[in-house]
Amino acid sequence: MACCVEVLALVLLIVTASATTPDTLQKFPLLMPHVKPERAETYFCTPIRIDPTQEYYITAFQPNASMDTAHHMLLYGCETPGTDEEVWNCGEMALAQPGIKSAAVCGSGSQVIYAWARDAPKLVLPEGVAFKVGGKSPIQYIVLQVHYASVEKFKDGSTDDSGVFLYYTETPQPKAAGVLLMGTGGRINPNSVEYMETACTINEDKVIHPFAFRTHTHALGRVVSGYKVTRKGYADEWELIGKKDPQLPQMFYPVAKDLVLRKGDTVAARCTMESKRDRTTRVGSTNEDEMCNFYMMYWTNGNIMKKKTCFSLGPPFYYWTRGGLSNIPDRDASSLSVGTSAQEQGIDPHQI
Helix, strand or coil: CECCHHHHHHHHHCCCHHHCCCCCCEEEEEECCCECCCCCCEEEEEEEECCCCCEEEEEEEEEECCCCCCCEEEEEEECEECCCECCEECCCCCCCCCCCCECCCEEECCEEEEEEECCCCCEECCCCEEEEEECCCCCCEEEEEEEECCCHHHCCCCCECCEEEEEEECCCCCEEEEEEEEEECCEECCCEEEEEEEEEECCCCCCEEEEEEEEEECCCEEEEEEEEEEEECCEEEEEEEEEECCCCCCCCEECCCCCCECCCCEEEEEEEEEECCCCCEEECCCCCCECEEEEEEEEECCCCCCCCEEEECCCCCCCCHHHCCCCCCHHHHCCCCCCCCHHHHCCCCCEC
């Protein structure tokens, strides 16, 4: 399929006034162009090119999808897309659909800016916080990736337009939004409980304000937790960023408490996995595999961090203890007993 990303860029520039909300936000649909996935575990990507002469500020994301159709969706900011096709296979290890080109999500400059799963609702960023795209920003394209775990509903000839409505303004916003994606490789042994852990130290001279987090696993995940870790003398001090049951709607939830990350602090995440299978489960892209992801959404003054991802080899090669962390809150990191849900905090999770 030949792609008209230049046309898509023009569409972005001519969104009509009818799509403008009272607070001057405009709305743009980034949707799959009525695709028809033929194989289970298909990953499709489709791009939009942003006007390189104008900067836009994305302040909200409204999903247009159902978990009955889409297993999950990701929005990537790219300097260049993986290909100039309108739609392409972008599942890496997943099966590719014949007749459609296969390529990476981004050709260069990849960063996650939004993620959705399990019927998560609309996400509105805090006042003054936005993802800057287009213009002189490193995000010149936005690529939508949709994972179709099942294709049963398409056997009658129907097509899909899953995606996300982007709310944006041309008015510069004072706080830059970013996402740090944390994850692991590794495996989970049969009939076992496993900790999949990762940690990275902040090496940039910035003040980072986490304001939302999201968890993602497949079927075996029970708890996903993320922490700020600060070295105090010879022991580490742990502060909860957030934790959640990943079988709940995989939306961005408010952080457990206000905190800041500075140079020298460590961000650590754990997925507690419980397997009752008689086989080994490995990290992979299909629904029969597993994933361990903790997304930390943050704002900062000026440019966001250069570090966009934090991955470890996972079990049996990496654990927090092997990474040199101490004073580990094992029980808290694998328990949901601490009230950190949006409802328990009295916070509307739709408005972070």
